[in-house]
Amino acid sequence: MKQQLQIRMNENLFLRNPAQSELGKKIVGSSILLIHNNGFENFTFKKLAEVIGTTEAGVYRYFENKHKLLVYLTSWYWGWLEFQIVFKTNNIKNPVVKLKKVISLLGSAVEDDLQTDYIDEGVLYKIIIKEGSKAYLTKQVGEDNEKHFFKPYKDLCSIVGDIIIECNPKYKYPKSLASTLIEMSHFQNFFMINLPSLTDFGNSKEPNDIALFLTDLVFSSINKK
Amino acid sequence: MKQQLQIRMNENLFLRNPAQSELGKKIVGSSILLIHNNGFENFTFKKLAEVIGTTEAGVYRYFENKHKLLVYLTSWYWGWLEFQIVFKTNNIKNPVVKLKKVISLLGSAVEDDLQTDYIDEGVLYKIIIKEGSKAYLTKQVGEDNEKHFFKPYKDLCSIVGDIIIECNPKYKYPKSLASTLIEMSHFQNFFMINLPSLTDFGNSKEPNDIALFLTDLVFSSINKK
DNA sequence: CATAAATAATAGTAAAGCTATCAAAAATAA
C-alpha cells in the first residue's frame, strides 16, 4: 500500500487546497517544471493552464496569483526538508554529527522522494536555489509574515539554530549562523553554476565542495578558541 | 568647485548614457526613489515617466527595460562601493584592520555622498538589500554574465577575497567567504528588519550588531587553529 | 544661422494579470 506524505500548508496560501484534487496536484506539479524551465518572471498562469489542459481561470481558482503559488512551493519545500532532517537525524545523539548531516541534506538535490508522487523534489530544489528568495524579497513581506507565510522557513532555521546551540551553548549568533548556512547552501550553489568566479568551486562544480566550505565556516565559528 | 565622481558603466546596460544628460540623471535618480517606494515588481517605466515629467517612450530611449535599469543601479552601487573601499582603506597596511574596515563599510547606509549629486546612496543601499539579488537571479543570468554585467560585483568580491588571502594565505575558500560576507551583510540586514526571528539582532535593530556577527564569522574561519 | 540630436506628444499592439458568467461534468448526500 502506498504511503503518501502530506505537508501541512498554511490555508491562506491558496483558495482551494491543491493537494486535495487531481487538478490541484497537476497545478503544483507542473508549475514546478514550468517555473524551472521559464524562470519565475516568464512563468504565467496562462502557460501553466495550457500545459495541464485547463484554463487560466481554472488555475486562479486554486491560487490568487503567482506570488502565492511561489510562496506555497517554497513553504512546501521547507516543510518537506524539515521532515527529512528530523527523520534522518532522529537517531543521532552527537550534535556535531547531526549538524554535519544537516549540512549535507541542505546541499544536494536529493533523490526524488517517492512518498510525494506529484512533486519532483529535485526540480523543486533548483527552484528554491534560483527563485526561493523572491518569496520574501517583496514589498509585501511584512503582511505575508503576519499571515505566517514564512513559518516553515523560520521553523527550519530554528531547528538548525538549536543544533548549533547544542554544539556550543555559549555561541552568540545561532540564528544568524543558521540563516547564513541555509541561504549560503543555495547561493554558493547558484554562484558555482552561474557566476563561478564568486566561489572557490568553479572548476569542479561538485556540490560536495560547498558542503566542505559550509562545514568549515560553521564549525570554525562554533568552536572558536 | 564641485568635483563629480563618475562611475564607469558597461555600455551595454543602456541605450543612451543616463549620466550625460539631465533627463538621464532624473531617470536614474527618481527610479531609485520609486523602486524603493513601490518595490521592483510594482515599479514601471510609466510611473517613472510621470514622476519626472516625461513619457514612457522617453525612458525607453535610455533603458531597454526595467531589468537593465536594475542591473545598472546595482552595478553603479558596486562600482561606487569599490571606490569607497579602495579610497578608505588605502592607507591601511594591516590586512586584518583592512578587512574589519571593509565589513563596516559593507554594513551601513553610508552618509549621502555629495560627490554624486543625483543619486541618494542611502536609498540605493536599501534597494541593494531588497532587490539586489534580483539582478542576477534570472533566466538570462548566463547571457548577462557574458556581457560582463556583473563585473563590478565580481571585482568587489575579488578585492575582498584578496584581503582575506592577505590575512591568511592558507585559507582555502577566500572567494566563497567573500561572497558570503557581502551577501550576508545584506541578507542579515533584511532579516533583521523584516523577519527578525532569523537573526540574533531582532530587538536591537542595530546595524552594528550585524558587523559584529560578520566579523566573528569571517575571522573565526580565517584564524582557525 | 543651419543642422543634427534629443525630447515631447500621441498612438497603437501584444501579452500579462486578473474577474465574471454560465453550462457541463463529477462527486456526494438524500
Place this chain on the structure above:
DNA sequence: TTATTTTTGATAGCTTTACTATTATTTATG
C-alpha cells in the same frame, strides 16, 4: 437513483504592463 452541491470547462472581457513607431518640437552644436 435522483437531487443537489461542488468542481471544472468554455468563453468573454477589462485594466495594466511592456513595449514600438511616428511626427513635431525643442535644444544643443558646428
